[in-house]
Amino acid sequence: MLNEKLVAEINRLRSKYKDARSCLLPSLYVVQREEGWITPDAMTAVGELLNVPKATVKGVATFYSMYRHKPMGRHLIQLCTNVACMLMGAESLVDLLKEKYGLTPNGTSPDGRFSLVIMECIGACGTAPAMLVDTDFHDSLNDKNILEILESYQ
Amino acid sequence: MEKYLLRNIDNPDSAHLVEYVKAGGYKALAKALEMKPADIIGEVKNSGLRGRGGAGFPTGMKWSFAAADPKRPKYLLCNADEGEPGTFKDRPLLEKNPHLLIEGMVISGYALGAEYGYIYLRGEYPAAKDILEGALRQAHEKGYLGDNVLGKGVAFHLSVHQGAGAYICGEETALIDSLEGKRGQPRIKPPFPVNEGYLSKPTVVNNVETFANIPYIIEIGADAYSKIGSAECPGPKLYSVSGHVKKPGVYELPMGVTLREIIYVHCGGIAGDRKLKAVIPGGISTPVLPADKIDCPMDFASMPKHGSMLGSGAVMVFDETVDLVKVCLRATKFFEHESCGKCTPCREGVGWMRSILERIVKGAGTGGDIELLLEVAKNIAGKTFCPLGDGAASVVQHFIKHFRNEFEEHIEKSKVGASA
Amino acid sequence: MITVTINGKKLLLEKPVTILDAAKRAGIHIPTLCHHEILEAFGGCRLCLVEIEKVPRLQTSCTMNVTDGMVVWTETEKVVEARKAMLEFLLINHALDCPYCDKAGECDLQDLSMKYGPAAGRFAEGKRKHPESYDDPIIVRNMERCISCTRCVRMCERVQGDSAISMVNRTSKTFVEPFSGGRYNCEYCGNCLTVCPVGAIMSRLHKHTYRPWYIEKEVNTVCSYCGVGCSLTAQVRGDSIVRVVPEMEKGLNKGLLCNRGRFGYDYVTSPQRLKTPLIRKEGELQQATWSEAFAFIAQKLKEIKEKEGGSAIAGIASARCTNEDNYVFQKFLRVVLGSNNIDSVAGFAFAPAQRFFENIFGQGVTANPLHGISRSDGIFITGADPTTVNPILGLQVRGASRKRVPVVTLGHMPGLVRFATQRLVPQPLTDTAVLAALVTELIKRRPLSGEKPAFEEIIGKIPPVSLKDAEERSGIPAGEIGGCAEILSGMTNPALIIGRDSVQSSRGQENLLLLAALTYLLNGRIYLLSELPNEQGLVDMGCLPDMLPGGRPLAVESFRKRYGEFFSTEIPAAPGLSLMESIEGAKAGKIKALYIMGENVAYNVPDTAFVKEALSSLEFIVVQDIFLNETARLAHVVLPTLAWSEKEGSYTNLERRLQHVRKAVEGARSSGSMEDWRIIAEISRMLGTEMKYSDAGDILAEIAKVSPLHKGITYGDMDAGEFLWPYKGEPLRHDVSIAGIEIPEAGSLLKKPEKEALYVGIERPLFHSATQSRSSSALNSILPEPYVRLSRALAQRMSIADGDSVAVSTSAGTVELPALLDPDMPEGMVLVANNFADRGVFRVMSWRMHAATKSPVLDGMEATLRKIDRKTAEVSG
Numbered sequence A: 001m002l003n004e005k006l007v008a009e010i011n012r013l014r015s016k017y018k019d020a021r022s023c024l025l026p027s028l029y030v031v032q033r034e035e036g037w038i039t040p041d042a043m044t045a046v047g048e049l050l051n052v053p054k055a056t057v058k059g060v061a062t063f064y065s066m067y068r069h070k071p072m073g074r075h076l077i078q079l080c081t082n083v084a085c086m087l088m089g090a091e092s093l094v095d096l097l098k099e100k101y102g103l104t105p106n107g108t109s110p111d112g113r114f115s116l117v118i119m120e121c122i123g124a125c126g127t128a129p130a131m132l133v134d135t136d137f138h139d140s141l142n143d144k145n146i147l148e149i150l151e152s153y154q
Numbered sequence B: 001m002e003k004y005l006l007r008n009i010d011n012p013d014s015a016h017l018v019e020y021v022k023a024g025g026y027k028a029l030a031k032a033l034e035m036k037p038a039d040i041i042g043e044v045k046n047s048g049l050r051g052r053g054g055a056g057f058p059t060g061m062k063w064s065f066a067a068a069d070p071k072r073p074k075y076l077l078c079n080a081d082e083g084e085p086g087t088f089k090d091r092p093l094l095e096k097n098p099h100l101l102i103e104g105m106v107i108s109g110y111a112l113g114a115e116y117g118y119i120y121l122r123g124e125y126p127a128a129k130d131i132l133e134g135a136l137r138q139a140h141e142k143g144y145l146g147d148n149v150l151g152k153g154v155a156f157h158l159s160v161h162q163g164a165g166a167y168i169c170g171e172e173t174a175l176i177d178s179l180e181g182k183r184g185q186p187r188i189k190p191p192f193p194v195n196e197g198y199l200s201k202p203t204v205v206n207n208v209e210t211f212a213n214i215p216y217i218i219e220i221g222a223d224a225y226s227k228i229g230s231a232e233c234p235g236p237k238l239y240s241v242s243g244h245v246k247k248p249g250v251y252e253l254p255m256g257v258t259l260r261e262i263i264y265v266h267c268g269g270i271a272g273d274r275k276l277k278a279v280i281p282g283g284i285s286t287p288v289l290p291a292d293k294i295d296c297p298m299d300f301a302s303m304p305k306h307g308s309m310l311g312s313g314a315v316m317v318f319d320e321t322v323d324l325v326k327v328c329l330r331a332t333k334f335f336e337h338e339s340c341g342k343c344t345p346c347r348e349g350v351g352w353m354r355s356i357l358e359r360i361v362k363g364a365g366t367g368g369d370i371e372l373l374l375e376v377a378k379n380i381a382g383k384t385f386c387p388l389g390d391g392a393a394s395v396v397q398h399f400i401k402h403f404r405n406e407f408e409e410h411i412e413k414s415k416v417g418a419s420a
Numbered sequence C: 001m002i003t004v005t006i007n008g009k010k011l012l013l014e015k016p017v018t019i020l021d022a023a024k025r026a027g028i029h030i031p032t033l034c035h036h037e038i039l040e041a042f043g044g045c046r047l048c049l050v051e052i053e054k055v056p057r058l059q060t061s062c063t064m065n066v067t068d069g070m071v072v073w074t075e076t077e078k079v080v081e082a083r084k085a086m087l088e089f090l091l092i093n094h095a096l097d098c099p100y101c102d103k104a105g106e107c108d109l110q111d112l113s114m115k116y117g118p119a120a121g122r123f124a125e126g127k128r129k130h131p132e133s134y135d136d137p138i139i140v141r142n143m144e145r146c147i148s149c150t151r152c153v154r155m156c157e158r159v160q161g162d163s164a165i166s167m168v169n170r171t172s173k174t175f176v177e178p179f180s181g182g183r184y185n186c187e188y189c190g191n192c193l194t195v196c197p198v199g200a201i202m203s204r205l206h207k208h209t210y211r212p213w214y215i216e217k218e219v220n221t222v223c224s225y226c227g228v229g230c231s232l233t234a235q236v237r238g239d240s241i242v243r244v245v246p247e248m249e250k251g252l253n254k255g256l257l258c259n260r261g262r263f264g265y266d267y268v269t270s271p272q273r274l275k276t277p278l279i280r281k282e283g284e285l286q287q288a289t290w291s292e293a294f295a296f297i298a299q300k301l302k303e304i305k306e307k308e309g310g311s312a313i314a315g316i317a318s319a320r321c322t323n324e325d326n327y328v329f330q331k332f333l334r335v336v337l338g339s340n341n342i343d344s345v346a347g348f349a350f351a352p353a354q355r356f357f358e359n360i361f362g363q364g365v366t367a368n369p370l371h372g373i374s375r376s377d378g379i380f381i382t383g384a385d386p387t388t389v390n391p392i393l394g395l396q397v398r399g400a401s402r403k404r405v406p407v408v409t410l411g412h413m414p415g416l417v418r419f420a421t422q423r424l425v426p427q428p429l430t431d432t433a434v435l436a437a438l439v440t441e442l443i444k445r446r447p448l449s450g451e452k453p454a455f456e457e458i459i460g461k462i463p464p465v466s467l468k469d470a471e472e473r474s475g476i477p478a479g480e481i482g483g484c485a486e487i488l489s490g491m492t493n494p495a496l497i498i499g500r501d502s503v504q505s506s507r508g509q510e511n512l513l514l515l516a517a518l519t520y521l522l523n524g525r526i527y528l529l530s531e532l533p534n535e536q537g538l539v540d541m542g543c544l545p546d547m548l549p550g551g552r553p554l555a556v557e558s559f560r561k562r563y564g565e566f567f568s569t570e571i572p573a574a575p576g577l578s579l580m581e582s583i584e585g586a587k588a589g590k591i592k593a594l595y596i597m598g599e600n601v602a603y604n605v606p607d608t609a610f611v612k613e614a615l616s617s618l619e620f621i622v623v624q625d626i627f628l629n630e631t632a633r634l635a636h637v638v639l640p641t642l643a644w645s646e647k648e649g650s651y652t653n654l655e656r657r658l659q660h661v662r663k664a665v666e667g668a669r670s671s672g673s674m675e676d677w678r679i680i681a682e683i684s685r686m687l688g689t690e691m692k693y694s695d696a697g698d699i700l701a702e703i704a705k706v707s708p709l710h711k712g713i714t715y716g717d718m719d720a721g722e723f724l725w726p727y728k729g730e731p732l733r734h735d736v737s738i739a740g741i742e743i744p745e746a747g748s749l750l751k752k753p754e755k756e757a758l759y760v761g762i763e764r765p766l767f768h769s770a771t772q773s774r775s776s777s778a779l780n781s782i783l784p785e786p787y788v789r790l791s792r793a794l795a796q797r798m799s800i801a802d803g804d805s806v807a808v809s810t811s812a813g814t815v816e817l818p819a820l821l822d823p824d825m826p827e828g829m830v831l832v833a834n835n836f837a838d839r840g841v842f843r844v845m846s847w848r849m850h851a852a853t854k855s856p857v858l859d860g861m862e863a864t865l866r867k868i869d870r871k872t873a874e875v876s877g
């Protein structure tokens, strides 16, 4: 269930639109920020709030790759491996994350600290490879600096 | 050429309204509000501006369709989904020069009689969201947005809408469905968005860079604007260059600059002075070109004549060391991941191509695989619901067309491996 | 005019249609998979690609409209190649387990692959894996067979309006899923089954029990569940119905069904069916032969008639029986037994409401075709949720709402929450105040037409009720009520849909008057919801204490005489007793014998305890039924009859459409059960009145002579298609009869509960209707248990969670039920259904009859709620 604060936040977002359903994607972001993933209860509650059937909410939520459908680690690494990043060594970074943190794509490190999601192009091709950690952007990654960066996320 | 789109880019505070105004910002808006909406549309038409989102549709023509539809309200949508791999040209505009976009959109909204606008921003740009929202707040406070823009009795409301990771939502009808809170799948056309778009009302969708050109056109006039760059599609253009060049990045250059000039003059040539092998000139969906085909003017009209397309102007450079079969596989994986699942050939066929490419790269390819790939690609091409599937097919077709030998080598190697 | 040429054939069209439709008109078939005639175009499967001259790309014929001069080719090499390619793509992730799949033989993909090949796909890697889901009681979901045509989802979202399933994920990982991922928890209309072109969504009920080619016979008949009367086809093998399906072109339902119609037919094969007559001997019902039973009944009835007169005998007819059964039944009572004491549950609400409106507007005022609802420019609904009482009618409302037709609902209607433009949900007992305020507001906004001055005079006398007063009573903000009046006043020919609760109320009379006023002010068309398949038939066949066949009032001497002369007898002039009066009469000793045909009064009438007591004091009760129900258990003689699928006849639906009910199987006939009419004819004969009918057709022929309304009708008329009011007959013509209309006082309009209390009302679950559904194992598998619906807010205050056990008590009794929480209910109400073996709402309703309408009064029943703590119950028990 959504608490009052979240309901108020969603209602505020809702006022930007002419119809309630347009607020669905933003509302899903709100609940994901709060819970780390889109729980079935949250889909039900958001659906009720916006007058969208919950199965429809699920159809929408599962269409987009940035919504999570299971609990995530404390920090989410979204690492791009698309062509530009691949050219600049993104694949070896994936191997490194596995070695260092036991992270595999779509998995969570055993200590629950990181989850890893492989991204399609995140618009940093000129400074590839790049990743998002939570909502922070990091680019020009290499074997060394990626570990330094990740160390600042506990 | 003097920079316009990126003129303020080196100023660390470029995103701030004060800095923008200092550099001459929002003057075009003031000027536009003195004009008649129809005259603005006329100006844009005469400027020859073509949409910067990839398809290169004449912007003025699109606007006049929407303006002619009597239904109200009208909506103005900015396509900031920038999902085409290799493309990162809209990002500096969004993060460093948001007021240029806002100014362009307010002018456009006034011209079209649209009172509501949304910037559909890809979910992968969280920083841009904060910057844009900050800029919108400032613009609102200063009366560039709101119920009474600059006291001229014109209303325009603008907000940011965040996408959530779906390349297909860059396609304008999928974008509209996504904005409506639906699965972002392309719609049947007609009706076109200019007649039945967001919430079934007339809607204009333009790319970030397209809107960013509007104040310039108003400022210098259609005549002057149409003299920049190529005659057939004039104006400044942002090229995002990535891969094996010495100085990758976003470059503002006139339309029609050659690919060679971009790579060798502006980007300083190939990194490590290695040899160039191939270039994808306009984002991953556009046909790859071999090294000897880079003397082509980079604009919408010329590129098809040179065997490719301008697309989003995202230049991806591959040096001699690159295994292009692997690139082809990675690109195909991208299309598979991004297929919206609506139509049969794209949903099923692209995954099939990926699995063939995968076995070739893994060293398990067989003799008929290249023909099979071409056959599958042919069965996809021209039969999908939207251009995404065509793009996927064209990637495979063009990599094989220009670099068949590399595919053959892989298969040859696997035969050797198998017999050893 | 548009000229198109398809495969060389020239075609002239008035307006643009899709290439696909144009080809169809030219007799050219273009293969499709994602297209379905009752769904909007989708354009996803790409099978329907065609070549158009001067257009470089192939185009999908299902999405593209023809233009003048277009030249289309549908079978060129390029097209056929593309088609093959699409099929090859589709088979990549398709299970290809055809030998094991129930769809084999009627699978579009199988047929197309047969036709176009390819014989073997070139896809070498593994297919998508997705184990078949058996989590649902009704639907087996096999996503290895799904081809992502989205037909089921579009059906569910856009037509049914349930939106219980959705496509999830994207890419080739896309598949169909209900929210839970397992159980559907949906409306179980099964319309998704109709549209699935492959075996991805199949009915579990007949999984692996048949092959399409096993079906030996298809019988087109009419559903036996509700007053809509959907057309359906019973597919029969041997002597059993294998499956029930709708047909796209047939009937008012045009390819759609609800859960009851599609899955509920299995009650007819329930092992609980009665097999032999039973006679009470030494206090026990014991098996008897038919001749014993006939002789016993004839003797007892004769005795009672001679001793006490015909008026000591009452009959209860059935809304589930055919017109033919009911016609013979009333004739038996009137002509053979000399009694006008004949009524049915149609007398509770349907008949009094219809009579009220007909008195003002004339006979036939409620005979409005269903499709008029979705074509109207506004809809007002009160008295029940049409989506559960008459689901297919409910779909008309949802369809209208989707077309942005304004829908105003008064009362809580769970099935329309997402579809109503304005929902007025008043506190208990205050809907009259809201109705009155709406009428008051509309009088201000809409001038009277002057068409019916007598009625206008009455409207003028209705005491005005201010928005303020209505707000104070109902708890609905005045602005909202006023807003509704505003919406209503913009309608020019709206549909007014009225359910039973408006009538079965202490203010039933007031409500009817206000609804009539609303109808008049809005130029509306009335639709009376009807829970049972033949309530209208009961009215039209004269199964009412004061009405003869053809809707002719008994009170009019000429009608009475004509009817009597037909049978050379005299019909008593005094109106008989209504159903409730007969039961009261039984209690009081005035009624000695009760003859019940297919009705379960000991369960279906409020205050079960009272009814049972009344029945127990009777000298003689005969019950004809297909089950040994609560009433039959109290009878002296019980006679097994044939069920709907086992006999011929006709029903009249709520639009007053006459429809042919046809025998699909022999069923219980082979064990000796008979049609209701045949039993009665036999008893009549023994009582000295010959009823010479060899089949239902003979009865219809007699109806066609006796009832002026049904003049000359035949089954052929019904089979020929839409057989609508007034058939070929003579409707009753009369002037507005306002003599009986009472002008309410302001006080009665503004009545509200004296103290704040909780009230119990009737829940009408979608998955059950009346009590026959409780013998359907299919419907029971969807909803096996009754429940109490209560507002989420009330539940939260009482710490009741979904599914918790709750005791609902009133002065009449207590029922224990699991709780179902509803976020949209008003707090002062709880709702209990009456469709289950025990724990029905009528056990907690007291015996109250409305003096004027003779309806049971069901509002204002105070209740208390207690959460049952299982643990303590166990400890103390």
Ligand SMILES: Cc1cc2nc3c(=O)[nH]c(=O)nc-3n(C[C@H](O)[C@H](O)[C@H](O)COP(=O)(O)O)c2cc1C
Binding pocket: B050, B051, B052, B053, B054, B055, B056, B057, B059, B079, B080, B081, B082, B083, B084, B167, B168, B169, B170, B171, B172, B173, B205, B206, B207, B208, B210, B211, B386, B387, B388
């Ligand atoms: C698969 C696909 C992806 C697209 N992605 C984008 C995009 O990310 N950004 C964009 O501006 N246009 C994109 N487009 C083009 C849009 O459909 C549309 O043409 C554009 O937003 C119109 O704006 P413009 O006229 O200013 O270019 C895409 C088109 C397709 C078919």
Ligand code: SF4
Binding pocket: B168, B185, B186, B338, B339, B340, B341, B342, B343, B344, B346, B347, B384, B385, B386, B387, B388, B389, B390
């Ligand atoms: S080509 Fe088809 S499946 Fe692919 S993205 Fe477009 S509509 Fe969706």
Ligand code: FES
Binding pocket: C031, C032, C033, C034, C035, C042, C043, C044, C045, C046, C047, C048, C049, C060, C061, C062, C063
């Ligand atoms: S039937 Fe036309 S695309 Fe499926």
